[in-house]
Amino acid sequence: MSSVLELKNLSFVYGQKTPFEKRAVDNVSLSIEKGEFVGIIGHTGSGKSTLVQMLNGLIQPTEGQVLLDGEDIWQNPKEIRKVRFKVGMVFQYPEYQLFEETVYKDIAFGPTNMGKSEQEIDMAVRKAAEFTDLKPELLQKSPFDLSGGEKRRAAIAGVIAMDPEVLVLDEPTAGLDPMGRDVLLSQIVQYHKKRKNTVLLVSHSMEDIARVADRIIVMNESHLVMFDKTREVFSHGRELEKIGLRVPQITKIMLELKEKGYDVPDGILTVDEAFSALSSLLKKEGKIW
Ligand code: ADP
Numbered sequence: 001m002s003s004v005l006e007l008k009n010l011s012f013v014y015g016q017k018t019p020f021e022k023r024a025v026d027n028v029s030l031s032i033e034k035g036e037f038v039g040i041i042g043h044t045g046s047g048k049s050t051l052v053q054m055l056n057g058l059i060q061p062t063e064g065q066v067l068l069d070g071e072d073i074w075q076n077p078k079e080i081r082k083v084r085f086k087v088g089m090v091f092q093y094p095e096y097q098l099f100e101e102t103v104y105k106d107i108a109f110g111p112t113n114m115g116k117s118e119q120e121i122d123m124a125v126r127k128a129a130e131f132t133d134l135k136p137e138l139l140q141k142s143p144f145d146l147s148g149g150e151k152r153r154a155a156i157a158g159v160i161a162m163d164p165e166v167l168v169l170d171e172p173t174a175g176l177d178p179m180g181r182d183v184l185l186s187q188i189v190q191y192h193k194k195r196k197n198t199v200l201l202v203s204h205s206m207e208d209i210a211r212v213a214d215r216i217i218v219m220n221e222s223h224l225v226m227f228d229k230t231r232e233v234f235s236h237g238r239e240l241e242k243i244g245l246r247v248p249q250i251t252k253i254m255l256e257l258k259e260k261g262y263d264v265p266d267g268i269l270t271v272d273e274a275f276s277a278l279s280s281l282l283k284k285e286g287k288i289w
Helices: 048-055 077-086 103-113 118-131 148-160 178-195 206-212 230-234 237-242 249-259 271-284
Strands: 003-014 022-033 037-042 063-068 087-090 166-170 198-202 215-220 223-229
Touching (some): 003 048, 022 048, 022 198, 037 048, 087 148, 103 118, 103 148, 148 166, 148 178, 178 198, 206 230, 215 230, 223 230, 237 249, 249 271
Parallel strands (some): 037 215, 087 166
Antiparallel strands (some): 003 022, 215 223
8 A cells, every 4th residue: 555645743833933822733743545534533622623734735834744645745835726636625514615606616616626628527516416415406506595414515525526636524524413414424435435535534423433434543732642543543442531532432331341351352343343242252151142
């Protein structure tokens, strides 16, 4: 595997040399492989948003480098716009950025700016609408006539339509009802499976992260404190609690059983895994056959 993004000693300071100086990201180094699904977790204010905004050149690191496909994205600052096509960013509440007369035009905005032909744009819009399950008849409506969930999906389709190498989503399901959250998360998983592009997902939902991420970046007070396989990260339940994070509920129940002396494995992530671990434990103890 080769890395798509490499962060080298990356730092960002807000209001440098002012009384409000704040080191929001401090000396982060890591590398993300092509096609990985990476979760980013951390308490509010730990530096997650600042970190992801440096990945597509929205803000320039105070120190360190972001390498995309091996090249420093700030090597030629005039070319930074191109990086934004390669690293697509979906911000929190992206629907506030919808502004065109029709949903179609909104989704077409990115590919149009990339200089694609009309035919290519049309194809990109329709494919992105399909990924986000927006019915073709919605495309000619005003974005303001859509439901909350549809608006969110239209905004995400606008980023997917640029076919970015890396898709970064900052709390994409925030504010949606449980069903809307599940649907959107499944669409993101489908997108990742089919396009095989790299996806980075910032989320407060440990259940969501456990379901989708290959690896997890854990931020705390501007520092990278863990970057490891999902199961490995969630097997450190007590350490995560110390920095204000929790593990998925099922993982916590299993952790408590382990702490009571039951012989169950670490880092259980799903109900099915818990069921099979408990079944084999009960069999071993002769409680069931
Ligand atoms: P998170 O996304 O994990 O909530 P942020 O990256 O938004 O964290 O914030 C990290 C730190 O930087 C926090 O202490 C926050 O108050 C500070 N911060 C964020 N944005 C700004 C800004 N525009 N100006 C000054 N400080 C900021």
